[in-house]
Amino acid sequence: MNKITAKAYAKLNLSLDVTGTRPDGYHEMCMLMQSVDLCDEVKILLTHTGEIRIRTNFRFLPSDGRNIAVKAARAFFDELGERALGADITLKKRIPVCAGLGGGSSDAAAVLRALNTMLEAKLPPAKLEQLGRTLGSDVPFCVRGGTQLAVGRGDELRILPPLPDCGVVICKPPFSVSTPELFRRIDGRKGHTHPDTEGMLEAIERGELRGVAQRLFNVFEDVPGRHRGAAAEIKSRLLDLGAMGTAMSGTGPSVFGVFENMEQAEHARKALSQRWRDCFAVRPAAPEL
Ligand code: C5P
Numbered sequence: 298m299n300k301i302t303a304k305a306y307a308k309l310n311l312s313l314d315v316t317g318t319r320p321d322g323y324h325e326m327c328m329l330m331q332s333v334d335l336c337d338e339v340k341i342l343l344t345h346t347g348e349i350r351i352r353t354n355f356r357f358l359p360s361d362g363r364n365i366a367v368k369a370a371r372a373f374f375d376e377l378g379e380r381a382l383g384a385d386i387t388l389k390k391r392i393p394v395c396a397g398l399g400g401g402s403s404d405a406a407a408v409l410r411a412l413n414t415m416l417e418a419k420l421p422p423a424k425l426e427q428l429g430r431t432l433g434s435d436v437p438f439c440v441r442g443g444t445q446l447a448v449g450r451g452d453e454l455r456i457l458p459p460l461p462d463c464g465v466v467i468c469k470p471p472f473s474v475s476t477p478e479l480f481r482r483i484d485g486r487k488g489h490t491h492p493d494t495e496g497m498l499e500a501i502e503r504g505e506l507r508g509v510a511q512r513l514f515n516v517f518e519d520v521p522g523r524h525r526g527a528a529a530e531i532k533s534r535l536l537d538l539g540a541m542g543t544a545m546s547g548t549g550p551s552v553f554g555v556f557e558n559m560e561q562a563e564h565a566r567k568a569l570s571q572r573w574r575d576c577f578a579v580r581p582a583a584p585e586l
Contacts (some may be wrong), residue, residue: 298415299343305407306332306442306582307392308399308435309465309546309553312492313515315483319450323434324480326451327494329501330435332442333465334582337400338389339366339407343415346383349374353388364388365432369405372428373412376420384412393575395473397547399435406439410586422586426454435547443583444501446494457498460581461506464562466535469551469575470527479548482520489516510542510555517548524549531573538565 309331317325349370351360358364362371370384386408392400409425412418420428422441429436434451446455483489492514500508518528524545531552532543539561540554556562559580566578 301341301411301415303339303341303407303411304584305337305339305392305400305403305439306584307335307403307467307579308332308439308442309467310397310515310544311509311513312494312497312544313517313547314492314494315480315516318484321450323450326448328447328451329444329457329494329497330438330447331444331460332403332439332582332584333467333579335392335398335467335577335579336582337392337404337407339404339411340387340389341370341408341411341415342385344383344385345381347381348383349386350384351386351388353390355388355390355394358388358390358394365401366404366408368432369408369429369436370412372431373409376424376428377416377418393469393551396469396551397474397545397549398467398469398551399439399547402433402435403439405429405432405436406442407584409440410584426452441584441586444581446498457501458504459583460501460509461504462580463506464556464559465553465579465581466540466556466562466565466569467546467551467553467577467579468531468535468569468573470524470531471574472523472550474522474524474549476548479517479520479522482522483516486520489519491516506555506557507541510540513542513544513555515545518545528552531569534569534572535565538568540565
């Protein structure tokens, strides 16, 4: 097989906690993560040029070796010791960038999965996760996606049962947030409220959507920054529209609300899109390995 089209799903943080700092300069995290069916499309054509090229519909993204999808392909070929192989990647972005939705991480993971299939390399998922770790903290999660607990740098993973089917509305305010800056700001805080990770884990294990929705929580939400006002406004609107719970994802600024079903989510998306341009109604998803 020398051609493939793969889906790269967005991720949401159902809960996000920062529990400490690490000697490597990163932070200790404790997150419940969920992939949803808002996705980028990654087309790969295998070549024998030794070059990895990328084209994307999003003109602000680097279209050279700085692009994380190119780095992923390079890491995969290096792992196999392949010097002669190359790839032409066409990336159709739908996931907003710098939005807390893991778009870049998911593109990288999709490249790893796709090359593994195309080259029949049969690297186990744990190996793909290990390669992903060198590319970014959220890439290992995106390899298998679905519903997972992520601790350590965010790369120590435990696979959980899938979330019950539901509708989710994601809304991204029209600005981006600096992830390192938000981590710096949280360091300056004395103590902060933590999510009920245990309670949410139990709710996930029992398949109780309401128990999950009631515990959605992100410690970055309350850290000062431009995202805070927008998050509060969107959350309040989502709740008015019938969301069972809401939270910001990652370091923002995207905010999401969980609804009982897709009809309610679609109704809320329509209402919110009068005010915010980037609104999506999605459902939980998991990539095929
Ligand atoms: O790993 P990744 O490149 O996605 O991380 C982006 C930034 O987020 C890092 O440079 C760091 O500032 C911050 N980060 C962190 N601790 C983590 C994950 C990310 O401090 N566990």
